[in-house]
Amino acid sequence: xxxxxxxxxxxxxxxxxxxxxxxxxxxxxxxxxxxxxxxxxxxxxxxxxxxxxxxxxxxxxxxxxxxxxxxxxxxxxxxxxxxxxxxxxxxxxxxxxxxxxxxxxxxxxxxxxxxxxxxxxxxxxxxxxxxxxxxxxxxxxxxxxxxxxxxxxxxxxxxxxxxxxxxxxxxxxxxxxxxxxxxxxxxxxxxxxxxxxxxxxxxxxxxxxxxxxxxxxxxxxxxxxxxxxxxxxxxxxxxxxxxx
Amino acid sequence: xxxxxxxxxxxxxxxxxxxxxxxxxxxxxxxxxxxxxxxxxxxxxxxxxxxxxxxxxxxxxxxxxxxxxxxxxxxxxxxxxxxxxxxxxxxxxxxxxxxxxxxxxxxxxxxxxxxxxxxxxxxxxxxxxxxxxxxxxxxxxxxxxxxxxxxxxxxxxxxxxxxxxxxxxxxxxxxxxxxxxxxxxxxxxxxxxxxxxxxxxxxxxxxxxxxxxxxxxxxxxxxxxxxxxxxxxxxxxxxxxxxxxxxxxxxxxxxxxxxxxxxxxxxxxxxxxxxxxxxxxxxxxxxxxxxxxxxxxxxxxxxxxxxxxxxxxxxxxxxxxxxxxxxxxxxxxxxxxxxxxxxxxxxxxxxxxxxxxxxxxxxxxxxxxxxxxxxxxxxxxxxxxxxxxxxxxxxxxxxxxxxxxxxxxxxxxxxxxxxxxxxxxxxxxxxxxxxxxxxxxxxxxxxxxxxxxxxxxxxxxxxxxxxxxxxxxxxxxxxxxxxxxxxxxxxxxxxxxxxxxxxxxxxxxxxxxxxxxxxxxxxxxxxxxxxxxxxxxxxxxxxxxxxxxxxxxxxxxxxxxxxxxxxxxxxxxxxxxxxxxxxxxxxxxxxxxxxxxxxxxxxxxxxxxxxxxxxxxxxxxxxxxxxxxxxxxxxxxxxxxxxxxxxxxxxxxxxxxxxxxxxxxxxxxxxxxxxxxxxxxxxxxxxxxxxxxxxxxxxxxxxxxxxxxxxxxxx
Numbered sequence: 001x002x003x004x005x006x007x008x009x010x011x012x013x014x015x016x017x018x019x020x021x022x023x024x025x026x027x028x029x030x031x032x033x034x035x036x037x038x039x040x041x042x043x044x045x046x047x048x049x050x051x052x053x054x055x056x057x058x059x060x061x062x063x064x065x066x067x068x069x070x071x072x073x074x075x076x077x078x079x080x081x082x083x084x085x086x087x088x089x090x091x092x093x094x095x096x097x098x099x100x101x102x103x104x105x106x107x108x109x110x111x112x113x114x115x116x117x118x119x120x121x122x123x124x125x126x127x128x129x130x131x132x133x134x135x136x137x138x139x140x141x142x143x144x145x146x147x148x149x150x151x152x153x154x155x156x157x158x159x160x161x162x163x164x165x166x167x168x169x170x171x172x173x174x175x176x177x178x179x180x181x182x183x184x185x186x187x188x189x190x191x192x193x194x195x196x197x198x199x200x201x202x203x204x205x206x207x208x209x210x211x212x213x214x215x216x217x218x219x220x221x222x223x224x225x226x227x228x229x230x231x232x233x234x235x236x237x238x239x240x241x242x243x244x
Numbered sequence: 245x246x247x248x249x250x251x252x253x254x255x256x257x258x259x260x261x262x263x264x265x266x267x268x269x270x271x272x273x274x275x276x277x278x279x280x281x282x283x284x285x286x287x288x289x290x291x292x293x294x295x296x297x298x299x300x301x302x303x304x305x306x307x308x309x310x311x312x313x314x315x316x317x318x319x320x321x322x323x324x325x326x327x328x329x330x331x332x333x334x335x336x337x338x339x340x341x342x343x344x345x346x347x348x349x350x351x352x353x354x355x356x357x358x359x360x361x362x363x364x365x366x367x368x369x370x371x372x373x374x375x376x377x378x379x380x381x382x383x384x385x386x387x388x389x390x391x392x393x394x395x396x397x398x399x400x401x402x403x404x405x406x407x408x409x410x411x412x413x414x415x416x417x418x419x420x421x422x423x424x425x426x427x428x429x430x431x432x433x434x435x436x437x438x439x440x441x442x443x444x445x446x447x448x449x450x451x452x453x454x455x456x457x458x459x460x461x462x463x464x465x466x467x468x469x470x471x472x473x474x475x476x477x478x479x480x481x482x483x484x485x486x487x488x489x490x491x492x493x494x495x496x497x498x499x500x501x502x503x504x505x506x507x508x509x510x511x512x513x514x515x516x517x518x519x520x521x522x523x524x525x526x527x528x529x530x531x532x533x534x535x536x537x538x539x540x541x542x543x544x545x546x547x548x549x550x551x552x553x554x555x556x557x558x559x560x561x562x563x564x565x566x567x568x569x570x571x572x573x574x575x576x577x578x579x580x581x582x583x584x585x586x587x588x589x590x591x592x593x594x595x596x597x598x599x600x601x602x603x604x605x606x607x608x609x610x611x612x613x614x615x616x617x618x619x620x621x622x623x624x625x626x627x628x629x630x631x632x633x634x635x636x637x638x639x640x641x642x643x644x645x646x647x648x649x650x651x652x653x654x655x656x657x658x659x660x661x662x663x664x665x666x667x668x669x670x671x672x673x674x675x676x677x678x679x680x681x682x683x684x685x686x687x688x689x690x691x692x693x694x695x696x697x698x699x700x701x702x703x704x705x706x707x708x709x710x711x712x713x714x715x716x717x718x719x720x721x722x723x724x725x726x727x728x729x730x731x732x733x734x735x736x737x738x739x740x741x742x743x744x745x746x747x748x749x750x751x752x753x754x755x756x757x758x759x760x761x762x763x764x765x766x767x768x769x770x771x772x773x774x775x776x777x778x779x780x781x782x783x784x785x786x787x788x789x790x791x792x793x794x795x796x797x798x799x800x801x802x803x804x805x806x807x808x809x810x811x812x813x814x815x816x817x818x819x820x821x822x823x824x825x826x827x828x829x830x831x832x833x834x835x836x837x838x839x840x841x842x843x844x845x846x847x848x849x850x851x852x853x854x855x856x857x858x859x860x861x862x863x864x865x866x867x868x869x870x871x872x873x874x875x876x877x878x879x880x881x882x883x884x885x886x887x888x889x890x891x892x893x894x895x896x897x898x899x900x901x902x903x904x905x906x907x908x909x910x911x912x913x914x915x916x917x918x919x920x921x922x923x924x925x926x927x928x929x930x931x932x933x934x935x936x937x938x939x940x941x942x943x944x945x946x947x948x949x950x951x952x953x954x955x956x957x958x959x
Contacts, residue, residue, distance in 0.1 A: 067552065068559070069566075071557050076499065076502075079327065079499060082489065084495070087365060088435045089489060095436055099406060101566075101569065102552055103550065109436070158424050159423070159425050187496050188499075204503060207560045207561060234515055238553075
């Protein structure tokens, strides 16, 4: 159902693949443990800047076989972020086809809080950052966002985990939105709020428990790291399968 | 329609929960008119708004359902798309139907899925469809862009409901299934979602009175024959996709209410209690697909295969499923039992799929097919029978037989198929055997030509009364769920949710406005001595009023609400009475008590009754099929030893009593009608509404129309 997007190579200022970056710059991107170091280069391949993007302190994992396709997570996500329920403004997207067979009939498209956040790199204004205040969650600062959409193009997932839409709080100007693990949720229900150290609306509201939160960095290549089996004995008791 | 009551529009109020607009579509002139939701706000939403719009838009209520002047309304509620648990996903359909007999009453149906949410995201609280197009069309709604489009372009006319939806999805979203972000309309809004489509199949195209509306695989507006009504309008489908949002008055409050409902009244995910028969999951908000209890009711056992529960938008506990085989996806309840005697699970579920694809009402077939079997066994029906029929009954149980039958009905193939396309009651009439088969009960269609629903009028009396005093088989399980739950005790290790007396007390303590009556518990005494009483009249009246507002206008789903008794609570006290107003307040920002909602339901019920009266309803017509009076109820599903247990009081002691083996007493029923009409403030001699009652409900203009038609009651 979903395909990983193919990204343009060679242009540091736009979306990059790892291979494309190395090809363009000859610079290796460091590993994930202490964060990703990304070095930009001028035309003579001289390093011109460097910054470290620490990994997020939280990630969402999903059980695609468990989801009941009720879209409650989408309604809750938009509700706590925007004050209204809107499938188009949800940072989690559920795709489904009533005519398809289980388990391919549903997919849960969540932001991976990538260890190598190309969306962060693509942002020309620094609006999209790994936010230190919220456990380095990859987050959009709406005030600085100019709605250019480069983050949307940069996201390697399909559908893009970033969306750009008119923002009522900014007079209808286009602003980027993405999953921030509920860090920036003016309508959060819990006084303690969200973010990697708080509560995420989609995790809490899912009626069947198909979404989980973890602090462990998932395997980054492929999809297996973010797809997990959350179906236990209780699920079996209701008559549903629990195998992987 | 005039504003009246606690939900009347107040100028300057911001509308939360509502989109603010209703779209009126004149298919004859292909003209679109935007109605202001505020003009109908006092009706709440859903059914209330639908009845009010219908009353305003249809001057002559005596028209046939096939008449172009018939208006079909499709309404959401302010709670749709709001994440109110099991109250966010339904859509209400109304108009003059063509299925009931002898009169196609102004009626209703209701379906789940995604439609009402997408409709509101597109900026519409509802649709009203009038007129008739000169050639087959479909309605293409993309946010504020609405077009009436000819079916020719996509070759829609002639397709089954699934193929129709697939073709429209590809047209609107640019591909056949879900995928990436698309911009469906002329505006900037994007979505990953695909259009929600409501469609008719061949049965509707061929004006079969038993044709229904289908959304997705198995979300059906089943009763009323609305498929044929659309067919008469040359309307194949309505597609809606929206990129907007729904403003919520108290977002954080709504989240808190939702999470509390799940935590305290939902189910324990780690150790769920499995209820074998519990009331289609009513006392326990756990996912439970419709096939769960099928084998207990004679269906083949499902084969082991991968599956997930499937809930409508915002549902707390999916009652459907999607399967590894893909067969029977989202089929539930009687749609999966449409073919009695199917030889295996795969045939049963394929029959469900075919029924939905052809767009035929499953209940009509579920009860009608055994009738055909009996006629065939007696050689009345067959190649050389009085009723010529070339169906191969030796293949009964196989899918080939079922599909052949469906094709005959959907395409009106031969006189036999043409007769059944009119529904089994009219078919029996055409065959000259209606009177005899309703006298014996061979044709189990007890009220308005509609089939029995397993909750028999002789036992589950409020179901029968509500159906015969209304417009259709009510399909409202508030009290029928008690019967199923009370049977738990037949199974080892199982017990009812509560002892009879406790259960009755919990229910009646919340049934405003009767909740303070000293003898309120008598409303739920199903003992024979009580079923024609004033107490039972109050139960029936309360039931009509409650469902008209909270169920059919606010669209709390019948499979999960009301939550009067809940096994998650130690004292078994559920959340209904408190939860519904809390969610309504969180979404709309308006205060409305549970009792005020019931009173609003009384207003809606009275408007409906006025419409039926204008259509020709008189108390003399309000009677069951003859067998209800002469044939004692034989036992659940015809099994003699299966009791039909309900609460009852014997010698002052409450228990779950067996209400089987009784028929309706004719005189008792007439006395009940008189009591009910008086309670409702209607003229007991005719059943007509009275001016005093209508004016007190802000419906004086309705009284004027009744008076002009000579249909105003005295009193």
